[in-house]
Amino acid sequence: MLATVMSAxxxxxxxxVVSVEVHVSSGLPSFTVVGQPDSSCREARxxxxxAILSSGLSWPQRRCTVNLAPTGLRKIGAGLDLAMAVGxxxxxxxxxxxxxxxxxxVGELGLDGALRKVPGVLPLVDAxxxxxxxxxxxxxxxxxxxxxxxxRIVGSLGELVGCLRGDSPWPAVPRLDQVPPEDLGPxxxxxxxxPVARRALEVAxxxxxxxxxxxxxxxxxxxxxxxxxxxLPELDGAQALEAxxxxxxxxxxxxxxxxxxxxxxxxxxxxxxxxxxxGGGSGQLRPGExxxxxxxxxFLDELAEFPAHVLDTLRQPLEEGVVRLARADSKVLLPCRFxxxxxxxxxxxxxxxxxxxxxxxxxxxxxxCRRISGPLLDRFDLRVxxxxxxxxxxxxxxxxxxxxxxxxxxxxxRQLAWRRGVRANAELDQAxxxxxxxxxxxxxxxxxxxxxxGRLTGRGLQRVRRVARTIADLAGHGGELSVEHVAEAxxxxxxxxxxxxxxxx
Numbered sequence: 001m002l003a004t005v006m007s008a009x010x011x012x013x014x015x016x017v018v019s020v021e022v023h024v025s026s027g028l029p030s031f032t033v034v035g036q037p038d039s040s041c042r043e044a045r046x047x048x049x050x051a052i053l054s055s056g057l058s059w060p061q062r063r064c065t066v067n068l069a070p071t072g073l074r075k076i077g078a079g080l081d082l083a084m085a086v087g088x089x090x091x092x093x094x095x096x097x098x099x100x101x102x103x104x105x106v107g108e109l110g111l112d113g114a115l116r117k118v119p120g121v122l123p124l125v126d127a128x129x130x131x132x133x134x135x136x137x138x139x140x141x142x143x144x145x146x147x148x149x150x151x152r153i154v155g156s157l158g159e160l161v162g163c164l165r166g167d168s169p170w171p172a173v174p175r176l177d178q179v180p181p182e183d184l185g186p187x188x189x190x191x192x193x194x195p196v197a198r199r200a201l202e203v204a205x206x207x208x209x210x211x212x213x214x215x216x217x218x219x220x221x222x223x224x225x226x227x228x229x230x231x232l233p234e235l236d237g238a239q240a241l242e243a244x245x246x247x248x249x250x251x252x253x254x255x256x257x258x259x260x261x262x263x264x265x266x267x268x269x270x271x272x273x274x275x276x277x278x279g280g281g282s283g284q285l286r287p288g289e290x291x292x293x294x295x296x297x298x299f300l301d302e303l304a305e306f307p308a309h310v311l312d313t314l315r316q317p318l319e320e321g322v323v324r325l326a327r328a329d330s331k332v333l334l335p336c337r338f339x340x341x342x343x344x345x346x347x348x349x350x351x352x353x354x355x356x357x358x359x360x361x362x363x364x365x366x367x368x369c370r371r372i373s374g375p376l377l378d379r380f381d382l383r384v385x386x387x388x389x390x391x392x393x394x395x396x397x398x399x400x401x402x403x404x405x406x407x408x409x410x411x412x413x414r415q416l417a418w419r420r421g422v423r424a425n426a427e428l429d430q431a432x433x434x435x436x437x438x439x440x441x442x443x444x445x446x447x448x449x450x451x452x453x454g455r456l457t458g459r460g461l462q463r464v465r466r467v468a469r470t471i472a473d474l475a476g477h478g479g480e481l482s483v484e485h486v487a488e489a490x491x492x493x494x495x496x497x498x499x500x501x502x503x504x505x
Contacts, residue, residue, distance in 0.1 A: 215346065225267075342380070
C-alpha cells in the first residue's frame, strides 16, 4: 500500500515542502530511504522502527521504501522522522488514510517514541502547505508564530496515534502570551566621561552607521559597544519575524515570547573561523554570526586579532546585506543586514598612546596595521579614538545621561529616515543623498578639499554625507547640510591613530 504524508526540510534559513511517500510491498524485510537524504535523515529508519515498536504498534515484516520528494532537493536533519512513522502506519493500515489529509507533521522521534523539537521549526512550519500541522509540545511557540495553520501538539508517537484514531482528544494548545517589553540591557549611564565616544555611539545608533573604536585596554570600548542595542528601536513585525526565523534555523534560544523583538547583539571570539562568521558548512548550510546579528549589532572585539582573510569575507555582506553560499548540490541566500561595531588596541601592547610605555617596535606595528585591509577600514562610517577617561570622571558620582534619553533622540532620527523610504540613513543611495542630503556651498568646498587631498575616497564621501545627514537629523535640522554638520562627520571619521603614528614614523 502507498501513503503520502506532508512535511518539510530546512535549507539555510528557509523551509522547503517535502512529500514523504511510503510504499509497503511483499519481499524481504527492509527499510530504504531515497530522495537525497543526508546521513542523519537516512538514520531515521532505525529511529522510526524503534519508536513504532516502543509505542506498542506493529512493524511490517515486509519491504518498505520511503521516497522523499522532490528528489532533486537534499533532505537534511531529523525533522522528517514523524512524517515517516505516520506514513508507515498509514501504509500498513494501522491508521486510516483520511487522518493525514491536509495535515503536516514535523518532529524528531526518540527510540522510546517521544517527540523532540528540531532546529528551524518556524521556517519548517511556514513551508508546510496544509491547514493543520502537528509538532512536538515544546515547539508550539515557534509553530504558532507563523499564524497560518491550526497547530496541534503531542508528546509522543503513541499519543499521536490515539488522537488520530479518535481515542483521545488533542491536547489543548496554549495561546501565545503577551510578554512584557524586554529590558534594554546595560545602561549608558554607567559610562563616565568619553564624550566623543558617546557622541559617536549615538550617531551610529541614529543612522545605522558602522563604528570602529581604537584605544588602549580599559578605556571602555567594550562597555560602550554593549550599550548600543539599548539605543536602537524595537524591530517591527516583519523584521522581528525574519530575525526569529534565522535564530530558529540556527537552533539559537529564543526569548520567552518566541519573537525576537529587540535588535540582536552578537560578539564572536576572535578565533572564529570564516564558516562560523559567514555561515555554511560541509553537510548543512547553517547561518553564521553575521546572519544571527541580522537587524542588530555584530561586535568584533580585538578586531586586529581576527585572521585577515576572515575579516575580508565581511566586505561583500556589509555592502549587500546578504551572503550567498553555494555548494555542489545546493545554494542558499542568508540575510545579514547588521550594524558592525569593532574595537581594537592601537598597537599589539595597547599602549601606543603613551610612547614612553609602548613596547612595540616599528616592525611589530607595521605587521599589526596590515591585519586590517584598507577596503574594510573604508567601510567604517565612524572611526574614533577612545582614550582612558580622566580619573576624576571615573570617581565622580554625578550620573551620566541614561540610555532611554538617548534612545528617544535616536528614535526621532530613525523616524525621519523611515519617511525617506529607508530604515536608517546608512541605507541612502546616491539618488537619496542628492535628494535628502544636499550640501551647502561651504560644506561642498570642504569635501572637495578633502577629496583632492586624498583624505576621502568616493565611498568615503558618500558615507560622510550619510553621517552628516544623521547629525543634522539629531539636531532637528532638515535643510541643507551645513559645514558644521560635515565637519563633525569628518571629525568622527578620523584616520585611526595607529596608522597616523605609523605614517609619521
